[in-house]
Amino acid sequence: xxxxxxxxxxxxxFRQGVTTAVGSQLDVVGEADDIESGIAVIRRTKxxxxxxxxxxxxxxxxxxxxxxxxxxxxxxxxxxxxxxxxADVLGLVRAGARGYVTKRIGGAxxxxxxxxxxxxxxVFSPKLAGFVLDTxxxxxxxxxxxxxxxxxxxxxxxxxxMQHLARGYAYKEIAAELHISVxxxxxxxxxxxxxxxxxxxxxxxxxxxxxxxx
Amino acid sequence: MSSTRRFVADxxxxxxxxxxxxxxxxxxxxxxxxxxxxLGLAAGVGVAGYxxxxxxxxxxxxxxxxxxxxxxxxxxxxxxxxxxxxxESFLHAVxxxxxxxxxxxxxxxxxxxxxxxGERSEWRAxxxxxxxxxxxxxxxxxxxxASGPDLASLWQAIAAALILLVGIGFxxxxxxxxxxxxADRERRDxxxxxxxxxxxxxxxxxxxQTLTLIQNRASDPQITxxxxxxxERELRKWLxxxxxxxxxxxxLRPALERAAEEVEDQYLTIVxxxxxxxxxxxxxxxxxxxxxxxxxxxxxxxxxxxxxxxYAEVSTTQLVVFVRDRGVGFDVERVPTDRxxxxxxxxxxxxxxxxxxxxxxxxxAGTEVRIEMPPA
Numbered sequence: 387x388x389x390x391x392x393x394x395x396x397x398x399x400f401r402q403g404v405t406t407a408v409g410s411q412l413d414v415v416g417e418a419d420d421i422e423s424g425i426a427v428i429r430r431t432k433x434x435x436x437x438x439x440x441x442x443x444x445x446x447x448x449x450x451x452x453x454x455x456x457x458x459x460x461x462x463x464x465x466x467x468x469x470x471x472x473a474d475v476l477g478l479v480r481a482g483a484r485g486y487v488t489k490r491i492g493g494a495x496x497x498x499x500x501x502x503x504x505x506x507x508x509v510f511s512p513k514l515a516g517f518v519l520d521t522x523x524x525x526x527x528x529x530x531x532x533x534x535x536x537x538x539x540x541x542x543x544x545x546x547x548m549q550h551l552a553r554g555y556a557y558k559e560i561a562a563e564l565h566i567s568v569x570x571x572x573x574x575x576x577x578x579x580x581x582x583x584x585x586x587x588x589x590x591x592x593x594x595x596x597x598x599x600x
Numbered sequence: 601m602s603s604t605r606r607f608v609a610d611x612x613x614x615x616x617x618x619x620x621x622x623x624x625x626x627x628x629x630x631x632x633x634x635x636x637x638x639l640g641l642a643a644g645v646g647v648a649g650y651x652x653x654x655x656x657x658x659x660x661x662x663x664x665x666x667x668x669x670x671x672x673x674x675x676x677x678x679x680x681x682x683x684x685x686x687x688e689s690f691l692h693a694v695x696x697x698x699x700x701x702x703x704x705x706x707x708x709x710x711x712x713x714x715x716x717x718g719e720r721s722e723w724r725a726x727x728x729x730x731x732x733x734x735x736x737x738x739x740x741x742x743x744x745x746a747s748g749p750d751l752a753s754l755w756q757a758i759a760a761a762l763i764l765l766v767g768i769g770f771x772x773x774x775x776x777x778x779x780x781x782x783a784d785r786e787r788r789d790x791x792x793x794x795x796x797x798x799x800x801x802x803x804x805x806x807x808x809q810t811l812t813l814i815q816n817r818a819s820d821p822q823i824t825x826x827x828x829x830x831x832e833r834e835l836r837k838w839l840x841x842x843x844x845x846x847x848x849x850x851x852l853r854p855a856l857e858r859a860a861e862e863v864e865d866q867y868l869t870i871v872x873x874x875x876x877x878x879x880x881x882x883x884x885x886x887x888x889x890x891x892x893x894x895x896x897x898x899x900x901x902x903x904x905x906x907x908x909x910x911y912a913e914v915s916t917t918q919l920v921v922f923v924r925d926r927g928v929g930f931d932v933e934r935v936p937t938d939r940x941x942x943x944x945x946x947x948x949x950x951x952x953x954x955x956x957x958x959x960x961x962x963x964x965a966g967t968e969v970r971i972e973m974p975p976a
Contacts (some may be wrong), residue, residue: 468832475738490829490870511908523876523915553922553968554909581954 389504392416392431392482394424394450395439395466400489404437407493412500420444425453432458434504438483440467440474451481464503466491480583485509507572508579515551518578538580548572626666627676631707635680642687670727677707704739705763708732708770729770736767758809784952789879807836822906826868833861852885853878856921858911859893863908867900870907877914884953888921888973891957894945895923895969903927903967917975924968929961948972 391412393401396419405414416431418424421444428436428450438447453462465478465486475486484503487496488511499509510518522540540548543564550560557575561568603928618636622629639646666672684703708731810831817823853875860873892910899908905927912921946969947957955973 490825512872512874512911516876516911519876519913523913549911549913553911554872554877554907554924554926 388413389435389500390415390431390433391426391437391500392418392428392433393437393440394418394427394447395437396420396441396443397439400439404496408497408500409556411497421447421449421453426448427455428458428461433461435500436461436463437500438463438465438478440465440478440486446474446477448477448481451478451483455482462503462506464499464509475514475517476582479514479579482583484579485511486514487511488513490562497505506576508575510548510551510575510578512552515548518582519545519548519552521582540581541574544574544578544581547571548578553573574576605730615650617650617654617657620657620662621653623662623665623667624675626669626672628668628673631673631676634703634706635676638680638706639683639687642684642765643685643691645687670731674731680707704735704742706749708735708739708767726774733767733770736763736770739763739767770976782842791916806838807831815846823868825906826864826870829870830865832869833864848952851878851881852889852912852914852919855881855886855889856892856910859889860896860910861892863896863900867897867898869905871896871900871910872907873910873912875912879914879919884950884955884973885919887953888919891946891949891955892923892969894942894949895957895971898942898946898969899923899925899927902930905966919973919975921971922968923971924966926966929963929965929967931963932959932961960969 389412391408391414393404393414394417395401395404396421401417401419405417408414408557415433416427422440424436424442424447430470436450438450440447446547447463447465454461463478463483464476465483466489467474467486468489479486483507484506485499487499491499491511502509518540522538522545546564547560550563555563557568557571560571564571617634619629621627622632625632635648636646639649680703689804810827814827817827858877860871863869864871866942881889892912896908896910898906903925905925909923909924910921911924912919942959946959950957950971950973953973955971957969957971959967959969961967
């Protein structure tokens with residue numbers, strides 16, 4: 387049984403393109419072009435995965451995640467955008483999105499990403515991996531040092547996985563490279579995602595805010 | 601008396617004579633009321649006229665009101681002035697000094713009132729203002745004359761001057777306003793037109809050209825994607841006024857990103873460039889950027905891959921750049937002679953500064969070039 391997907395994006399052409407590209411493998415059960423209709427469609431169809439545009443005309447996609455977080459905890463979100471403004475991407479990941487890809491992604495890769503998200507895994511585009519590395523390799527501010535240090539730092543293995551993701555490696559390639567199983571790579575990625583969502587690094591938001599579009 | 605709006609609105613105030621007369625004359629009720637008021641002050645002529653009109657009109661059907669026109673209003677003003685003249689010459693009962701100027705001011709104010717009647721065109725508003733201004737100036741003149749022998753009486757002179765000034769103001773205000781408005785509008789229009797032609801020129805040189813190219817090469821998805829990506833980047837740069845390419849890059853991150861963009865443009869491929877950290881662009885770092893650029897060009901030329909991944913990590917301990925493609929790959933041991941550039945331009949370039957470059961590749965498994973540089 388194929389995974390049920392809702393596409394929320396304000397460009398009809400893009401929604402159409404996604405539906406065409408993934409329609410053979412995934413079950414696109416609904417489309418919406420703004421926050422309100424997005425919430426309504428997701429509520430009605432209860433999809434497993436929502437492909438969510440970072441920027442909607444009526445505001446950030448974050449609002450959809452926040453509005454439905456308690457009501458539909460099983461629904462997972464994969465963020466998409468044209469541009470990689472770190473502040474926006476970070477916002478969605480922190481709100482609960484399981485990953486981020488750019489709209490340039492090919493059909494096969496998108497299907498793969500949706501499958502991963504549906505299985506509860508994290509999806510890192512090279513951009514998002516680079517962003518994570520940039521955030522976590524900076525020296526932590528003194529205030530953050532004494533509390534939850536685990537959360538504020540990547541383990542060497544996680545760091546390695548992120549580096550390979552940024553270099554353009556797929557999970558399978560990373561597994562072969564590091565002599566670990568694909569499952570282990572996935573769990574490292576999920577751990578990094580969790581840290582990204584929980585970290586209290588002050589400069590995380592600051593970093594994102596001061597950077598322009600990458 | 602509660603409000604001017606009540607006064608102006610076409611509702612009967614007393615017996616409804618003024619509004620009914622106004623309807624028949626095609627004048628503003630306000631003007632007719634002022635006329636009755638002034639004539640009433642002149643030995644009660646207005647009061648008599650009002651009662652007479654009330655008696656005559658009583659019980660009659662009102663014909664549909666004539667449209668309120670400026671010339672009807674002016675006719676009422678002139679008629680009232682004539683009646684006042686007659687009353688004065690026969691009865692000497694008009695308190696001249698006050699009545700004339702006060703009356704004229706009242707008419708002027710009524711005429712100039714912007715809500716006098718609903719749909720007054722700009723032209724008519726202007727004429728009304730001119731009329732009001734002229735009437736006020738006459739009033740001022742009359743005041744000055746009326747004060748006659750005791751011109752020394754200061755307040756009258758001041759009043760006259762003020763009234764004159766207000767009259768001139770009425771005359772000139774709309775013209776000045778128009779002048780300012782039109783100058784403003786013209787400047788805004790000109791700026792808008794310039795912006796528009798700027799945008800049109802830019803879109804023509806960039807987006808439209810690219811769209812045409814894409815139409816012609818629609819059969820080649822890779823070139824189409826590269827063209828679209830290139831255009832997207834350029835348009836984004838233009839829209840958000842990103843870094844000026846004519847300036848030399850100040851640090852490693854922009855230098856590497858720019859190298860990636862240049863390769864994208866030159867070879868119509870897609871280079872995804874991720875840089876973590878940043879450092880000063882010294883000779884060693886420049887050599888790394890140059891080597892990475894060569895690696896990208898090699899990948900673009902020979903790999904036949906849809907995309908090239910570039911990842912650079914800059915820290916205090918090292919500088920490392922990976923250039924990777926998932927293309928055809930090659931046997932590193934048997935580099936064909938035409939690919940000598942690989943070792944010359946990549947390895948030798950960084951070795952001079954104490955760095956190193958290693959190439960991993962195998963036929964069918966893509967290529968990855970790793971370029972390292974120890975800290976300065």
